[in-house]
Amino acid sequence: MNPRDPRLLLIAGGVIAAIVLFLVLRPSDDEDAATTDTVAASTGMQGETTTAAESETTTNDTTPAATPTVAEPAPTIAVTVRDGEPVGGLARATVKQGDPVTIVVDADTADEVHVHGYDLKANVAPGKPARVAFSATLAGGFEIELEEAGLHIAELAVQP
C-alpha cells in the first residue's frame, strides 16, 4: 500500500488524536487507583457486624497494623425506616476504597439489614437500631436492604 495514501494518513491522524485526547483527559491520580490490587477479594468478605450495643464499635481498618478506633465514628449512612419506607428517600453515600464505613439503620419493624456484595447482615428491631461497621475493601456499587421486607433502603458507592 502506498504510504502516502491519504486514507492511511487520516487513520494515523485519528489514532494520534485519540491517544492525545486520552492523555489530556485522564486524571493524574488514576495510576494510584489502578494499583489497588485483588487483596480486597480475600479481606472484603470478613467485615464484622454487630447489632447496636451502645459502647461497642467495630472498625477494621485496611492497614493491617491499625488499632481499633476508640471514639465512635459518625455513621457513613444513617437510615430511619418508618411505615415500610426509608424516611427522606434512599440514603446514598460515596467512600474511597479502604475507608471505614459505618451503617446505622433504625427501623420500626424487626428485620435484617443486609449489605450486598460484602454480604454483611445485622438484626434490627424497633428501638434497637442495627449497626454494621466494616472496611470498604471491595470497590463497586452496593445495595443495602431490609431483607425480610425486600426493601431497598440505601446505596453505597465505593470508588477505587
Add this chain to the structure above:
Amino acid sequence: MIPSLPLAHGIGAVRDLPVPMWLFYYGAGAALIVSFIALGALWKKPVLERHRDGRPLPPWAQRVLLGPELRIVAGAVGFGLFVLVLLTGAFGEYSSATNIAPTFVYVVFWLGLVPVVVLFGNVFSVLSPWKAAADAAAWLGGRLGVSFPAASRYPERLGRWPAALGLFAFAVLELCYPNSASPRAVALAVAVYSWATWVGMALYGREAWHRSGEAFNVYFGLLSRIGPVGVVERDGRRTVVVRMPLSGLAGADRIAGTIAFLTVMLGSVAFDGFSRTTWWVDRLFDIESKVVTDSVLLSDLVTTAVNLVGLFAAVAVVAGIYLLAVAGARAAVHRRDALRNDDFALSLVPIALAYAVAHYFSLLVLQGQAAWFMISDPFGYGWDLFGTATFEPNLAAIKPNQVWYVQVAALVTGHVLGLVIAHDRAVSIFRSPGAALRTQYAMLVLMVAYTVGGLWLLSNG
C-alpha cells in the same frame, strides 16, 4: 461464604460504578474522531457484501455440524438444562442466592451465550430446547404414523414481529418486574414462553417459527452474524461457512419486524441503564410511596407498570432516532424511493452487542462464577454433586476502572462497526459514492446519538 443476591433488583451483588466524567468525554470525543475517519477512509465499493457467502468448511465438517447426531446431542443437552431450570425454579429453595434457575436464565444463558454465538456462530439453533422437543415429537409421531402438519404457512408479514414481542416480554420480566430474580417467577415465565413457542410451532411449522418467531433464536442468530461462522442457505441446501466478520450483516434483510426486534434489543438495555440512574430510582420511589399499600402484589404491580412505561419509552426513543436518521438519509439524496426504512437496520446489531457488553460484562464475570458452585447444588438443598459447592466467587475479579475501560471501548467499537455496516450498505445501494456519502452523514449522527446516549447512561449511575 456465599454472597447473597438481592431478590428485589435482579441478580448481581456488585453493581458497576458510574463511568467518570472525563472518560465520558473521552468516549464521546473518540466516537467523533473515528466517525470522521470513517467518512474519509472507508471503501467506495461494497466489500462486506462481496464476502457474504464466505468459504464453505470441508465436507466432513459439514456432515458433523449439520448432521442429525450433533442436533440430537445438543438438543438433549439443551432440553436437559431446560428441565433443570423448570424443576429448580418451581421446587428449589426460594432464593436467587442458592437456586440456580435465575442465575442460569439471566446470566449463563442470556449473557453467557452471547460471546459464544459471536465467535462460533448461532449454536443456540441446535441447543434450543423448544426446537429439540418439537423435532423429537415430530420424529416420534412419524414412527407411530401420526403427523402434525402445520396449520398454515408462516405469514410473511409476521416476520420477526413475534420474536420482537417475545424479547419485549423477556425485558418486562427481567427489568420491569421487581421480583424478576425469584426462582418461581423464572419457572413460570419459562413455562408460559414454552407454551407460546410450541403453539407457534404447531400453527406455522416448527422450522418457520424457530427461524423468525422464537425470540431467543432470532436474538442469538442476529448477534452471530457479527462473527465469522455462519450458515448460508442456497437452493434449500445449508452450508456452514467461514466468512469475513461483519459480512453476515451486509446486504439487505427484508424480513418484516427486524427494526422492531433490533430497537427492542437496544431499547431494553438502554432502559436497564436508565432505570439505575438516581433520577429514575427516585421517581419510582416517589410514585411507590404515594401508592403505599399493604399488598405486596399491588405494589409490585405498580412498580412493574411504571417501569413498563419507561421501557416502552426507551424502545420508542431508540426506534424514533433510527427512523429519523433514515428519513434524513433519504432527504440527503432527494429520492423518496431510494431507501427503505430497513436498509440500515442491520447496522444496529453491533451497537446492540456493544450496549449488552457495556452493561452486562461485569455481571457475567462476577455472577457467572456463581453458576460454578450452584451446579453442584442446583436446588439449594445442600448437595455437593460435583464437589464445587464450596467455591467462593471472587467479587474483586475485575476492578471498577477496568469495567469502565471495557464499557467505553465496547461502545466506541460498536459505533465503528455500525458505521462500517451502514457504509457498506450505502455504497451497495448507490452507484455514486457522493450520494452514498451524503446518506452517511445522517447515519453518523444516528451512531453518535446512540454512542453518546449509551455513554451518558453509563456515567449516570
